[in-house]
Amino acid sequence: MQIKIIEVGPRDGLQSEKTFIATAQKVRLIDSLFGAGIRSVEATSFVSLTAVPQMADAADVLQQISRPEGSVVSVLAPNVRGARDAIRAGADELVAFVSASATHNRKNLNRSVADSLINIEAVAELASQSGTPLRAAVSTVFGCPFEGDVDVGSVVAIVQTLSRIGIRQVTLADTTGMATPAVVRAVCAGVRNAVPEAMLSLHFHNTRGLGLVNVAAGLELEIDVYESSIGGVGGCPFAPGATGNVCTEDLVHYLHEEGHSTGIDLDSLVRSAWLLEETLGRPLPGQVMRAGKRLRLYDAGAAPSATAR
Template identity: 75%
Template sequence: MHITISEVGPRDGLQSEKTFIPTARKVQIIDAIFASGIRSVEATSFVSPSAVPQMSDAAEVLRQIQRPERSVVSVLAPNVRGAHGAIRAGADELVAFVSASETHNRKNLNRSVAESLANIEEVAELATQEGVKLRAAIATAFGCPFEGNITVDSVVRVARAFVRTGVRHLTLADTTGMATPSIVRAVCESVRNAVPDVRISLHFHNTRGLGLLNVAAGIELQIQEYESSIAGVGGCPFAPGATGNVCTEDLVHYLHEEGHSTGIDLDSLVQAAWLMEEVLGRALPGQVMRAGKRLRRYDARQSPDAKAR
């Protein structure tokens, strides 16, 4: 099966960083990700600089990055003002989101779910007028740190509301890493039955170490699109305990070992992960970047022998 990977690290991974990362370094990271063969990158977000200072250079990032042929540069644009800015800056795709959890939505967007959906109707109208793609995401689709389990009906209700605005590409997001394979199967099957004409992408966090298991559950359901973050960086800044996203290079390594194709060069991707670690100046959660591919060989002569007892 061919699996499409959308890289979200430059936005979801960097948004919570306290120290401002120079624009040139953000551009360098995005260019390195594209160089690996990934063709869909969520590059930044057009939100209030006071809310997310790290994204205050969004327009400049879009101006400077190199865009390979057939690439899609997505940006988070949660409201009409952000959408206008993103379109002026040349975004290929807008990403709007609503939480399935009322409490999380108010924490994240300071609005009710109903208010957010009304706002996205305006974003959808603008996207249609300007000929820009719109992808919608449902946050906390697999659980909420404030409300606990989220009913499948709540997720389906938001999915149907998105479809009424014209959305045909929907991401189900495990915002705080609460998904398990059984929950993934239940939610995805229900959403697909409710809105069968919508493309579904899955976005998992590895908070409790289940990220790749949840991907495997999605693949069992023949879902072919996944979002991940280079070197495993990221985590929702408005959700307690939310650690990094599923790591892109770990995901690609797993997919290749299972016989799936991605069109991504893993060695180049690992170099992009090392670049992200260099830019952030600390060790990041990625594992393949350190251990190497499964069949990485070592010179036995350089390995110490066990001492005789």
């Protein structure tokens, strides 16, 4: 199966960094991701700089990155003002978002779910007028750190509203890593049965070590679009316990080993992970960047041997 990877590291991965990362370093990272063969990158966000100061250079990033043929540069735009600024700065695609959990939506967007959907409809109207594609992400669909399990009916109702607005591409997001394969199957089945026209993608976190296991569940359902973050960085700043996203290079390694195609060069991708680690100045949680591919071989003569007794 051909799998599409949406790289969210430059936005979702960096948004919680307390030290501001220079624009040139962000641009270098995104360009390296494009160089590895990734063609869809969520590059930045046009949000409140008080809430997310790391994204203060959003317009500069969009203006300075390379744009390989066939690439799609998307940005998070939570409201009409952000969407207008993103379109003006040259975004190829907008991403609107809402939480399936009312409590998380209040924490993240400071409004009700119903008001968020009204807001998304206004963004959709602007996007349509400008000819800019719009997709949506629904957070906490597999569980909320404040409310626990989220009713599948609530998720379905949101996706139905998005469909009525005209948004067909919808990401179901595991905001704090509460998903399990059983929950993934139940939620995706519920959405597919009720809104068959929705084109689903999945976004998992590796909080409890189940990130790739949940991807496997998604593949069983023949879902072919996944969001991930280079080096495994990221986590929602408004959700307790939200550690890093599924790591892009680990995901690509797994997909290739399972016989799927991504169009991504894994060796180049690992170099992007090392670049990000150097930029952030701390070890990243990615595993393939350290262990290498499954068939990485070593010189037996250079390896230590057990001491005979």
